[in-house]
Amino acid sequence: MLKRRITILAIASIALCVFITLVVMTVHNGIVNEFKGKNHRFAGDCVVSTDSLVGFTYYEDFLAELRAKPFVFAAAPAIKSFGLLNQPGSDINIGIEITGIEPGEFSRATGFGKTLYYNRLQPQDAFAHNYDKNLPGCVVGIIMMQGGTDKSGKYHHSSFRSRYEFSISCFPLTAKGALAKMSTGLVNSKTFIYADDSHTQIPKVDSKMIYIPFHFAQKLCGMDGPDKRVNAIHIKFAENTSVSEGTEKVKALWQSFLQKNDDKKYANLLQNVTVQKWTDFRRSSIAPMEKEQTMLLMLFIMLGFITVFIIFVVFYMIISHKSKDIGILKSIGISAISIVNIFLAFAFLVGAIGSLVGAVCGWAFVSKANDIEAWLFEEYGWQLWDRSVYAIGAIPDQVQINVVTLIVISAVAASLLGALIPSIQAARKTPVEILQVNQL
Amino acid sequence: MDTIISATGICKTYKLGQSTLEVLKGLDLSVNEGEFVAIVGASGSGKSTLLHILGALDKADAGNVRYKQRDIASFSQKKLNLYRNGSVGFVFQFYHLLDELNVLENVLLPAMAKHGTIGWFSHKKSIKARAMELLHRFGLADRIKHRPYQLSGGERQRVAIARALINQPKLLLADEPTGNLDSETGNGILKVLEQLNGDGQTVIMVTHDDNIASRGHKIIRLADGKIV
Numbered sequence: 001m002l003k004r005r006i007t008i009l010a011i012a013s014i015a016l017c018v019f020i021t022l023v024v025m026t027v028h029n030g031i032v033n034e035f036k037g038k039n040h041r042f043a044g045d046c047v048v049s050t051d052s053l054v055g056f057t058y059y060e061d062f063l064a065e066l067r068a069k070p071f072v073f074a075a076a077p078a079i080k081s082f083g084l085l086n087q088p089g090s091d092i093n094i095g096i097e098i099t100g101i102e103p104g105e106f107s108r109a110t111g112f113g114k115t116l117y118y119n120r121l122q123p124q125d126a127f128a129h130n131y132d133k134n135l136p137g138c139v140v141g142i143i144m145m146q147g148g149t150d151k152s153g154k155y156h157h158s159s160f161r162s163r164y165e166f167s168i169s170c171f172p173l174t175a176k177g178a179l180a181k182m183s184t185g186l187v188n189s190k191t192f193i194y195a196d197d198s199h200t201q202i203p204k205v206d207s208k209m210i211y212i213p214f215h216f217a218q219k220l221c222g223m224d225g226p227d228k229r230v231n232a233i234h235i236k237f238a239e240n241t242s243v244s245e246g247t248e249k250v251k252a253l254w255q256s257f258l259q260k261n262d263d264k265k266y267a268n269l270l271q272n273v274t275v276q277k278w279t280d281f282r283r284s285s286i287a288p289m290e291k292e293q294t295m296l297l298m299l300f301i302m303l304g305f306i307t308v309f310i311i312f313v314v315f316y317m318i319i320s321h322k323s324k325d326i327g328i329l330k331s332i333g334i335s336a337i338s339i340v341n342i343f344l345a346f347a348f349l350v351g352a353i354g355s356l357v358g359a360v361c362g363w364a365f366v367s368k369a370n371d372i373e374a375w376l377f378e379e380y381g382w383q384l385w386d387r388s389v390y391a392i393g394a395i396p397d398q399v400q401i402n403v404v405t406l407i408v409i410s411a412v413a414a415s416l417l418g419a420l421i422p423s424i425q426a427a428r429k430t431p432v433e434i435l436q437v438n439q440l
Numbered sequence: 441m442d443t444i445i446s447a448t449g450i451c452k453t454y455k456l457g458q459s460t461l462e463v464l465k466g467l468d469l470s471v472n473e474g475e476f477v478a479i480v481g482a483s484g485s486g487k488s489t490l491l492h493i494l495g496a497l498d499k500a501d502a503g504n505v506r507y508k509q510r511d512i513a514s515f516s517q518k519k520l521n522l523y524r525n526g527s528v529g530f531v532f533q534f535y536h537l538l539d540e541l542n543v544l545e546n547v548l549l550p551a552m553a554k555h556g557t558i559g560w561f562s563h564k565k566s567i568k569a570r571a572m573e574l575l576h577r578f579g580l581a582d583r584i585k586h587r588p589y590q591l592s593g594g595e596r597q598r599v600a601i602a603r604a605l606i607n608q609p610k611l612l613l614a615d616e617p618t619g620n621l622d623s624e625t626g627n628g629i630l631k632v633l634e635q636l637n638g639d640g641q642t643v644i645m646v647t648h649d650d651n652i653a654s655r656g657h658k659i660i661r662l663a664d665g666k667i668v
Binding site: 325 | 492495497498499517518521522523524525526530532536537538540549550553554603
């Protein structure tokens, strides 16, 4: 029976269903996981932050408490604000996001260090440069610095850093939220020298973000008064602490910190602070992707039903085609259960062979997808997507064994389900019913 | 001689849309062990239906069939399967061999079903020997690896007879066994049946041809659903 053309077609249809499901799920899951990974690296495990540009006070005390806890691997403060960027000699001002950091500690708490190009191995020197020692360095988002990639998705760097100066201006705010320089020039400005660029692979970040030394950011934003303020503390947990568990501990710690400081000056600023897991902190970026993943899952459930139906039809046809044989088997005394078992064993074999063929082909295709795409690009200039437009470095090619297992089990189950009903129907008929029909 | 199978008051009606077709109308029949009975009748007289009911391939609407004094209507599904598998052997007009299996496998099939997976391995040798003996007797020893579609009509029918006999049934039921064959080949098949009967095998054969029916020891003529 396995050698019949219709059986080979059934195996091929199951193989195709498994192949397409495996490829799409691997690529899409890979894109989502990669995107989440980038956001995780960008934010760290947990973020204590306020949306207010005024920031919050007493962060040093809380940082000291955090750093004393064994479940905290690193905790780094950050100043986050908006500003204007101007290149000396140009009258163009660009709106930017400013993040003031201590690069060494910030790199321990987040994946910042890995986003650098020149100082990737010494992230603590992220702001170091070889030009005017009186001017501090800055790290510029790579899209802002280079505009975009070439067609192959690569950014180009020269072996030495050219001298670029940037003047950054901010509106400093008082702890009460008022403009700090109402009577003077309104803004604080400072010139920085390009020291490195940061490639987080999150387009919104890479196109708007400039990192500057923490104390300069604090000064520019007016947060350096007697009651120093920050906007966020990024935390990375120790290896044995999960993100959820660590975040709960930080929340508890923050609650007790709040109680201890509720009678202090500017304690009201502490009320606006939230403690969030990185997934919640980056919710606005991740949510659309997750929604897309949910939609894709729904589509796959529908596809699953269609696959089961296709397999059902295939088996219905095979079993209808074999009804004469069923009649013969029944006429020689083979029981209905044995006949159902024969067809279920057949369906299992067809499902197993089909899904294994599909899984192997899918696996091979996914693992070579980047090579195939690179070859198509080199030979014919054809690309799945323009790397200069989409921030996806490569087609995800890591097949997850649990995904493969789930797909294979589902395909075999679909085959069994597809075969079950027609084989029961066929086995229920009397031998003469089947044989007479075939005789006609 | 003991009665091997008997039928009393057998009725069978088929529904054809709104109308009904009464095929058997209270038919009585009795066959003794070792007999060669030919059931003859025109097309549509109900002879094949009667044979199917005797072989438990179909159920009568009324009446009963007794095999060795036991009413087969009282058989459980399991017993009915055992009856089809071991007590009767059925030979069809259109052979009904499995195309995926070769000659030997086709013949072995009822024995495989009888012994099951485990029993098969312990009886395999003796069953194979019996199958080879039957195939040799029917002149098919050199055809055992052939598929049914590689055989002539007469050869296929002889394979079907060998298959029907593999479990040594007491009763051989043959439904128009020569109906699909030329007269010479058909004659060869009839000779095989006669030889088997000569060895003590009870045979009930259905045919529409009086000449073929005359080869039986006893002729039962069916007309309009009744024995005439």
